[in-house]
Amino acid sequence: MPKTGKRATMVDLAKMAEVDISTVSRALNGSSVVKENTRERILKIADEIGYVVNASARNLRKQSSRAIGIVIPLSPESGQTISDPFFLEMVGAVSHAASKRGFDLIVSVPQEETKVSEQRLLQTGRADGLIIIGQAGRDERLKNLGNEAKNIVVWGGSTENQTYTLVGSDNIEGGRTAAEHLLNLGRKRILFLGDRSLPEVELRYQGLVKAHSQKGMEHAPELILELDFSGLTAFEKLISFHKGGANFDAIFAASDVLAIAAIHALRACNLSVPDDVSVVGYDDIGQAKILTPSLTTINQNISLGGELLVDLLLKKVAGEKVESAVTPTKLIVRESCGGLK
Known part of the structure; x- marks a missing residue:
């Protein structure tokens, strides 16, 4: 056991499980290479000693934040807020879809149309990609994202000369x-x-x-x-x-x-x-x-919309080519x- 007050490390976990560090790493990441009984034993010991995965280090190694951002642009003049039922249901649908795929969700609500919040989230590495809900005051900016468009998917309606990936209803x-x-x-x-x-x-x-x-x-x-x-x-x-x-x-x-x-x-x-x-x-x-x-x-x-937004975004981040998608209406x-x- 690690000394009192000292955070348990992977080395501690490996010693207690009587395996090497690479086996511990694979077990924690769900690798099929590790036998099921070995993986369960390692996870049980990890829980007993309070071992916590260093997410920052893991993400640095994998070049991934394991998080996606959702940007909800609001115009102060409109009176619309994040508590709007549509926004709440859309955030819920995206959050559920992201969680199923092992990703956290960062919610950003910029207060100014000119604020480039999507660029800040991407450039700081806080999010692997972004979902933007709506095109209010942003259509031209979205069309001019250039290389950053590869990490963005937008919920909205199709427009002339659209250059970004879009998901929306018919x-x-x-x-x-x-x-x-x-x-x-x-x-x-x-x-x-x-x-x-x-x-x-x-x-x-x-x-x-x-x-x-x-x-x-x-x-x-x-x-x-x-x-x-x-x-x-x-x-x-x-x-x-x-x-x-x-x-x-x-x-x-x-x-x-x-x-x-x-x-x-x-x-x-x-x-x-x-x-x-x-x-x-x-x-x-x-x-x-x-x-x-x-x-x-x-x-x-909206539920299907959330699934499509997350799926298309993760495919884009992985370098795959995707097409805009439409949800059916009823x-x-x-x-x-x-x-x-």
Whole structure:
């Protein structure tokens, strides 16, 4: 046993297990070269003497931090925070996927759009690669990452001349499905909520326009309310929009947070959901099913998205060539749109 107060070393562990240091190293790293009973004996002794792997030294030898970063850019003006349910669910999905592959997750929330937080994490070696959630204010910078793009994967919507690896839902199909459902319910004037300067949101709006076109209709340009993802802002602006005399009988919101804010705003205007106005969101966050009325929404498979983000990133870090990926979308019909049988 090591002296009291002295940290146990691999040499101590090797002596107590009566094996050489290389065998201890292989056992701790799960090598199949070491017999199972020998590995279990070494691990048991390591636990008894409190031996802890020196992660810094191991990572230096392997040229790997065994960690990936997830960057969530937030605009201070938007009112959106890391507590946004979509961010929480995405961080959870990425964290779970990373943990299954033996990687830790470093969460970075830069407060300024110009701050190159992704470069800092990569250049200091704190993370082997980065996952960036969203393209708000960053699309041009992402396109100009150059050599650093090999260690980055982005969650978002496809853009023209895209030069980085992207994972995102089939936003056009999601928007088309949502709008088609509302039109099939007999709704004629669908109000779209969202900031179309964001690639994902613009693609969702394109899906709405496509659904109208497929039915020989046009979407009225006055039925667009440009909003960031702040629920409070959406609540206030929708009330003002309605008081201004706007005529609409349905809402397709670019996120569930916006859809939930819309339901509260409609109630404040003494309008019934879904009798007066049908509402459909996008994301299928956990709160969607327990809301009153429960929220009809587009599920974009966040869990699969987390798996794809991590898998593609680790393949890129290993030097493999990868292609951008798309998660399927599915309409989840609940009470907020009406028409349930």
